[in-house]
Each structure stands twice: as C-alpha cells, then as structure tokens.
Amino acid sequence: MLPPGTAQVKAEFLLPVNPPAAPDDDAAEGSGSVRRDTRSGDPQDDARSTGPTRVKLTKAQKKAQSGSNKGRRFGKVHDELDLCFKVAAGSMCDFEDKCQNNHDIPAYLAVKPPDLRFPQPGDVHDMPLPGAMDVDSAAPPPLTICPVFEATGECRFGFRCRYLGGHVRYDESGTPELVKDDDKIARVALTAVEANRISSHAQKLLRTKKYPFPIAAAFQKELEGSDGTKAVPTATSIVIAEPDQMDDEPEPAAPPPVQPSTDADPILEQRTTDALVAQRTADALPAPDAPDARTRFAEKKRLDWAGKTYLAPLTTVGNLPFRRLCVSYGADITCGEMGLAPSFLAGSKEEWSLVRRHPSERTFGVQIAGSKIPALVAAAEVLAQECAGGVDFVDLNCGCPIDLVFKTGSGAALLDNVNRLGKIVRGMSRALGEIPVTVKLRTGVKDGKNTAHKLMPRLGPEFGAGAITLHGRTRQQRYTKLADWAYIKECVDAVRAREADEDLPRIPIFGGGDCFSSHDYHACVDASGVDGVMVARGALIKPWIFTEIKERREWDISARERLEGIQRYAEYGLTHFGTDTAGLNATRRYLCEALSFQYRYVPIGLLETLPARINDRAPAFRGRDELETLLASGDSRDWVRIAEMFLGPAPEAWSFTPKHRSNSYESQG
Template identity: 75%
Template sequence: MLPPGTAQVKAEFLLPINPSESSTKIVLPDDDAAEGSTSHARGHATAEGDQDMRSSGPRRGKLTKAQKKAQTGMNKGRRFGKVRDELDLCFQVAAGGMCDYGDQCRNNHDIPAYMAAKPADLSFPSAEEVQSMPLPKDMNADAPDTAPPPPIGKTACPVFSELGQCRFGFRCRFLGDHIRQTDTGTSELIKNEEKMAYAATASVEANRLSGHAQKLLRTKKYPFPIATAYQKEVEAVSGSTSQPKSTSAIVVSEPDQDMHDAVAPPEPRSGVDEIVEKRTGEITAPADAPDVPMRAVERKRLDWAGKTYLAPLTTVGNLPFRRLCVSYGADITCGEMGLANSFLAGSKEEWSLVRRHPSEKIFGVQIAGSKVANVVSATEVLAKECDSIDFVDLNCGCPIDLIFKTGSGSALLDNVNRLGRIVTGMSRALGEIPVTVKLRTGVKDGKNTAHKLMPRLAPEFNASCITLHGRTRQQRYTRLADWEYIKECVDAVRAREKDEDLPRVPIFGGGDCFSSQDYWTCVEQSGVDGVMVARGALIKPWIFTEIKEHREWDISARERLEGIRKYAEFGLTHFGTDTAGVNSTRRYLCEALSFQYRYVPIGLLEHIPGRINDRAPAFRGRDELETLLASGDSRDWVRISEMFLGPAPEAWSFTPKHKSNSYESQG
C-alpha cells in the first residue's frame, strides 16, 4: 500500500522495494530551497559542514530545527568554478583579430601551440539523430570502458549555425564547422555573410548594457532626473498633511515611514545604498526631462487574456530555458529576479538577467528592492538602457529569508504605503512601459491581505497587470494554493472597476498548475485571465503545448530527449561554445534535469492528469531511456549531459541546488 501523496503508478511499472530501505523516510523535493539564493559567500555551510552539523548537536540523537533543515535544505556550499583550457588563448586573437594589449596580454597568442594542446572537437547531434542515438553507459559499472561515448553527428557549431560567425573562433569546441585550410597551409575562420546580415536584425540577444553606462553606474555618476525629481516630490508630500489630487501623483494613504526612512538603509551603510544621496547635489535634470507624468489612460494597455505566462524563476529561469518554453508555446516570459541595488552598482551578473532572445514574444524584467529611491532609480536606468522590454514586474512575493529580511519581496505586503510609492515611482520612470506586480496572498498564514491591496494597485498606483500566487509567505509550499481566495481577490478588483468605470486590468493566478486540466479549471473557476506557470514548467516544459492544445500529452522519452537537445543548443548559443561555455551549459542543463526527473509519464499513471506534489515511487519506464530520465541520481544527469556536450572534465561534478532532489544525497 503506497502512502498518501504518492503518484499512482501502474503496478507493472513499480520496482520492488528493498526491505532494508522500507523504513527509510522519503524526503519530498524541497521547492522552498529551489527558490533560495545561490550565493557562495563565506559563512555558508558547505556540504561537508552539513555533515558535521548532523553528527553534532544535542545528545540522545535529537536534531535541532536548524540541523534538520541542513539535512534537507539547500546545498549552500555548491561551487561551479569555470573550467578553462589548459593553455588559454586570447579572445581577440582567437576571433581572428589583434589583441589591444599586445605583448602585455596575460593570455597566450600562439594559435598553433594552442591548437596542439586543445581538446578534440565535440560533435552535436541533430534532431533526427536524437531519435536513434545510443544511451550512455552506466557510470557505476565496473567495466574499464565506463566513459560515455562522444555524441554522434558532425561537428556543427550552434553559434555559427545561428549567427553566421562564431565569436569564440579558434577557442570553439566545434571549430571544425567554421575553419578551413588556406593555400599557404594556415587555418582560416569561416564567416557566412548572408546569415550574419540576417542575424544582425533577427537573432541577436537584446538589452545589453553599454560599457559607458556601466562605468557611470559603478562610479555613481549616472544621471537619474526622473528618480531625483520623484524623490523630492515624495519628501514634500510626506512632510505635509494634504493628499495629492491626481492619481498619477504619490499616494500616501496610511501611516508609515516617510521617504527618509525608505531611503536610509540600516547600518552599516553600503556604497550602493548611498547612491541617491550622493548624486542629488551633482546631477541636474536635462532640458528634455518630462515635466508632466504620464497618466494611466496614456499608458500602453496589456491585452494578455488567453496568453500563457512562464514565471520568473531563480537560477533555472535563464534565457536558454525561456527559449525552450517558448518553443513549446509560452507567450509571455520574464527574466530572473534582479536586485535594484545590484542594477545600480552596474553588476555584470545582474545585467545579464535582462537579456532577451528575439523568439521571446512578450518579455519583461523582474526587480526586487525595499527602498523607494533605489527601486525607482534602477527602473529608470532599465528604461533608458534596455531597448527591448515590454514590462517591468515588481516582486512582492519572494518568500526567501535573504530577500524578506531586507524588506523586499513579500515583506512589501505588510508595507502598503511604501509599495504604493515604489509602484507609482516605477510607473513614472518607465513612461509608456507598463508596470506589473507579483503578490502572495499575505505574509502570515491565516492572515490574507491581498483582497484589500489588489483593488488599489491599478487605479491608485498605476499597475498594469497583477499576478497573485495563492499562498502566504509563511505557508511556502507546505499546502496547496488557495484558488478560492484568488477568486475572491479577482472579484474584489472587478467590483471596483465596475463601480468606478475603470479600465480592466489583467489578473493572473499562480500555484500548483501541472496540466491542461489544472490550467483551464483554474481560469474558469477563479475568473483570472491566465495562470502564471512556475514549477509545472520546470518539471515538464511542454506544459505550454498541453495548455494551448487543451490536452494531456503522453510525451515519449525520445521527444523529451529532443527537448533536452534543444536546451543544450540554446545554452551553447547563450553561454558560449568554448570550454567554459560548454561546461556552463552543462551546469544549467543539470539544474533543469534536477526538476525534469520528477515527471511521471502519463502512460504509467492509473489516473490522469498527475498532480504536482505527488512523489513518485520507484518505477521503471517503458524503455531504457524513460527509466534513465526518471533517475534521481545526479550522476545520471551528468551522463545525459554528456550525450550532447561530450565527457565532463574529471574535476567537474554537479551538486543539486536542493538536496532532496537527488536520491544519492538523501542518505
């Protein structure tokens, strides 16, 4: 008899349970940990440290709450250092150019020497070859030939195929696709002029921060005329008792901290937190600065009814994964959550989160922050420097401690006055670009507050779309999403719109959507315009096809493998085809597989559709590949990556972000 919460797999596919393991407690996948930070800062426990914590502590074998969390939570000591070639070649020389530093360059300029030491080319399988490519050998076998065979297919460079030239030149691990021998016996890089001309307008990632703007941000000299004017206006209104008459002005309707409290950070103060104060006396507004704020009726209206929406996802919601979901039918995509302070500091890592691929039809950037001045300033620079953003989303739902304790994310739900100032200021800074807001039902379990806040977001604060996740911050993933409460919130918004003859604002719900049936049932019963899909897309990215076609797709193992091949191709195009790029792609591919293994094929279930929180018992698939794709051993995820990216370096290993997503780490 299977325990409650276990996926009902047909008896013929169940594997026998080892009696010695029958009493072992099965740990559910820790999706709270999956939302956590990937920070590698000092002071975080390492995997070895976690083991030490388990062996220490109170007597009689009892574990403290912190120790129990260390057993099943995040692997905070993860390290994914860049894997480089033994003899590194200068990037400019590798691309066929001249190095700006000449003899002073720290990298190698000797192309023949580099080529002699460079690992052999990799080959990438085509979509047709995926249907018959062999499975990798068992890494745990005792046979001497345990190394997986190289991928089949010709040496095809994904970057060259898409852009007409490979920016990695001689460093590319698929070099054979874009090199030829000249009459003089030297090697020459190939360019496809026709593809390059097309790629210049259709295939280039957008929203790249210029070096000049990055320098201004890092030296705190970037001008913010709109944010500076807004800061003064908020300070003036906060110091008076009169209420603003215009809905486009600052709304101060509840007793709260004034603007000085919102701007001044706790001690010790960081350089980023002082940006606004330091620049106020140095920057003057340009002559063309807008004097009159854009009214809500002038803003671009969002018509998102019937569109599918991929949620912003920490770590795994990168550009290659979004491209994969778009290929399956996602209409709206949003980048990973970025921190306002990091945008203002010119962080290269943070600005990489706003990159957009041309295939993304409707694309937004998500921002988090607690200080009004910093969030509005970061929004202003996003609007100025990014030429391809359709909306900016304010995160008022992130539950993780790292964000909550700073007053960001779901902490804003208990500070409505500050939230209103932030959204109004963002709207002012963005001009015609819409502001959207993502919420949770409340902070504390049993104390929902969203039904009071949501009706105010559009008419008072100029929000253009609202997303509501059906759980409180405290609840996290411990219970199912409350779709009845989501309906209550939708009804509250629609009632105010009707009473005051307001424009209709799109509302998306979120929580536990794992099938076409789930999606359309939630839409019909709650009245939302759509459902933002998060975990469901991580476990089965093809959920968007199911939603669009109103069906449950019993996808085959080979079809799933083709999706993995696409992800690898998109990863190489984004992260690069050199040694470092190949292994960055490998890392994020394994991150994706740490969710996808949880999918139980429809054809194996007694009842369909499956449910997102059901834990699968040990089962075998309908073929060897389906069984391999269901493996929770992270070493198998590496094996799958080797089918497309070649053998992993000896020093490279993958540690899952959340421990309970790998059976090998549950001991």
C-alpha cells in the first residue's frame, strides 16, 4: 500500500527500489539557502545548511551566497577560434584593425567542429535512444539541415553555424559561399521575426540617464503637490524617491526608434529631440481647456480573456522557446519572465531580452516588479515607447514570495502597502496609454490573514487595473498547502458585486494554484466564477495541458509524442538563442531545465485513478517502453543525454546542475 500523497501507479509498473526524493517547490522559490546534503562532503553545503545543523555565517559568506542557486555555473562555451560575427554573416567588419576576433574564414573552418544534424519531425519516431546510437560507417552521412535557415530563409550566424551545411555552397575553386532563400525571407518577414527589440540608441540613452520621461515626471510632480514642492514625510507617509534621471530636467535625446547617422547635423538633431520631448510632455499633461485629457479607465483597451488559456510568467524556464512550445499546444495568453524596473531603466541587455515576443504569441504581456513609484512608472513609460504595438498588457507582480524580492518591498510586499500600490498602478496606467495594466497577487502575506477580498474590488475602478490574477495562497504558505479556491470565489464575488452596484465595466479575473488537468481547470472555473486559470507548475510538468484544457480530455500522451515536443523546444531554442556554439549550448541548458520538470509527469496509462494531482509524488516506476522509462528519469545526466539526441554531444567543459537540488523552479508568485 502506497503512503498518502503518493501517485497511485499500477502495481505492474512499480520498481522495488527506494522512492526518489520529492522535489521541493518551496525550496525552489529561492530563499538563498540549500538543504544540507551529507553525501556531498562540501563544507560550503554545510555552511548553507538549514534546520538544527545551521551554522552561523560570516558577513563575507553571506554576501557570497546571497541570492538563489549560487552554486550553478553555466559558462559560455566558445569555438576554439572565434570568427567575427560580421565576417561570419558574409559582411565586412567595420573595425577590422581593432577587432579582436578572427577574420580568416578558411582558417576558422579548418578547426571548426564537424556539422551537426538536426532531425526532421518525421525522424523522431525512428530515432535510437541514447546509448544505442551506433551509426553504420558504410552509410552516407545524413543531410545537414539548419533549423534557422529552414524557418527564415537565412541564417544570421553564417559560417559560425553548427549546421552550416544546410546553407553553404562551394564554387569551382572551393571557396565557401553562404546561401539565402529570398522568397522565404519575404514570406516569413511577419511570421518568424521576433518583436520588441530595443534599439541600441535607446539603450545608450537609458544607460547614460538621458532618456526623456515626461509622463513619469509629470506624475511625480502631482504626487509631490501642485506647487511642485517636495512633500514633507511623516511617520506614516511614503517617501517617494526619484531615480537619478529625474533629479533634473531630462536632457534632450533623439527619438529612440531612429538610429542617428554619424554625419547627422547636430543642430537639426537637437531640434528633432526638443520636438520629441515637447510632444511627449504635452501628451503627459492635460490641455488648458480640458481638466483631464489623459486616457480614462473606461477608455482603456478592454481585455476580453474569458475562455482563454493563460501561461503564467515563470522565471528561468518561461523563456520565449518554452512559451512557443506552450502556444503550439494551445496557450492563448503568454507573459514574459519577471523583469525588474531598475534594470529596465539601466538599459540592461539581459532584462530587455525578456520582452522579446514571437509572432505566434497571440496575446503577450510583460511582467515587471519593483517597489519605487518613480521607477515603475518610468519603466512602464519606456516599455510603451520602445515596444509600441508589441505588448498587449503589462503585468505588475504583487505576488512574488521569494525573500530576495520581498525584502526590497517588491512582489508580495506590496499587498501590505495598498496606498503605494494604488499610486503605482495609477501611474503605470497613465504612462502606458492604451496598454492595460494587470495585477498578479496572492491572497495575502501572512498565513491566516487574507486581504485580497478587500484589495481586489479597488484595483479596477480606483486604481485602473485591466485584469487581475489571484494565486490562492499567501506569501507565507508558499506551496505547503493546497490553493484556497473557496477564498478565490469570495474575492471574485466581491469584485463582481462592486461592478454591478456601480455599473462598472467587467474586468477579467484569473485564478491560480494546483491546476494539473482538464478536470482541475474546468472544476475551478465552474466553482469559483473566474474567467480562467493561470497555469504555472502544471505547464512546466506537462506543457500539453493546454491541449487537454481546450479539448476537455485527459491526454494519455505517448513517449514519442512527448519526444516530438522536446524536439520542437530544441528547434525553437536554436532559432531564438542561435545555431553557433554559444547559442547551441544555451539551448542545451534551457532544454535540460525543461526536462528537469517534465520527468515528474506520470503517464496517465500507468495510474490506477484519474485525474492525476500535482502534489502527488510518484514512486519509482518503469514506463510502458524504454523511452517512457528514460523520460521519467530523475537523473540529470539522462536529461543531458536526451538533449544530445537533438543538439549533438555536449562539450567536455559543459555540465548541467539542476536548479536547487530539488529540481524545482522559481515561481513568480
């Protein structure tokens, strides 16, 4: 008899071994500490241990270990001889005399590793498993196909591409020449090109603190008082600190979408810049004959999300390739990984990569976190300017429970500061224009002290939120208890009651927590009255959950069908991260991250009772075939081997460490 909380696997599939350790989703939230592993022998592990064996850390140790997953290292793997990107793409390098990279294509190709082969969709059903991949030496080498070239008609990595044979030809003298498919390039211009790429000029303005923020500045002046003087803080008031770029009048800056030429007329450029700032300042302030010329709440773009499926924003694993995979399974709404407002304003390349959107993402949002009113409003303003037309909503994170975020006053900490939260939402709403602001929150901060039922009715009519998502747990609960869907219903009823009493426009409300099947999804919607369920952990473990929800069935997906999904993820990863050595191994890393969740799936055909429950932990079991057994392996070395089926052998210098030793993930609330 299996103990409570264990998945009820049929007896014929059970293995007579000790049960594997259950992944700890609370540990994966990112407290900065790692549970003691007495088998490691690493004194650093002992220093980070928790519980009765906790050791007091020195100040230096605390600083070195602050943050999550400090032990994970994913250094970039480069070619033995790096080739200049410009030359690799078939262009001339503008800085050939100063460029530190190689420009000799024949020399690069002489030492470059052999081409890899990416399998085609039909090949996955006949692919041998890792360990049984002996190739007949007499057989002709398979045709090399580049996923990026096949998708777009050209490969931006040129000679650096590890699938070079798919887009190169040689002339009579043996000189290599890159190939382009002009017809395909024209056809896929609107269907395969990622959106929301910030210009290098705008990044420079942000980094040098010269980007104009007239709307944020005007809103800040309103908060300080109509006479423009600083408000005197009291013991209970909120001190609003402005970022550096708001201390003085914004310096003139060229329009971000336009890249200035090197021979531009500085006087003409200055006049263009002044006109830009003047126009945006006029947009920020009401006209003399209009008390309030801004976009009102009732005039905001309305979000019609009823009946749509929503993939939650997920740190690390919720990247663009994973979102594309979920879209292919039926996800309607997607949201980028959580970004920090100060990092957006600093022009961080890493932070701005989080807003990239694939054309297949039909409804796409950006999630932002922070605690300072000026920073969040300014970040919303720059998102509206730089991603106009590429963002359907901006989500304010008021639910992230991790200590690193909470202690700065961000995430779930905003739930205890409703005054500040209201100012943030109002300011972001004004800065975003027609783009709606949505809010993601938890039921409260402390266990047993739910507060969302008081806050949620105010978010729309008073603060201007266009949609609300409520995770059915407090910040303190993390994942120690099941989500409270009865309380979610109470909150939904409170919002709908105010909308009815005051004849307010209806805003979408999504719930979240423990959704792992089509049955869970529709039962939660029917019982609570939400417009839908935001799916997080369920999508990580089984991305095909969106197909189940759309078709109202429990899909007993086969191992080969699951492998097809893994292949699509690899293809999307190469298209996004790149087909050169660095991009290939970035794809390898994130594919292994995805497999570190998917292994937790127990096939429906192996279960005694349905539906499966997300918190049930599987005993050791074998699958119905060899591949199904491999996909259920909790050994990270097996995840690397699965990735090698699509990405070739991992470099000797490359290794994969699961996120926290629990193989869990860092949710955003």
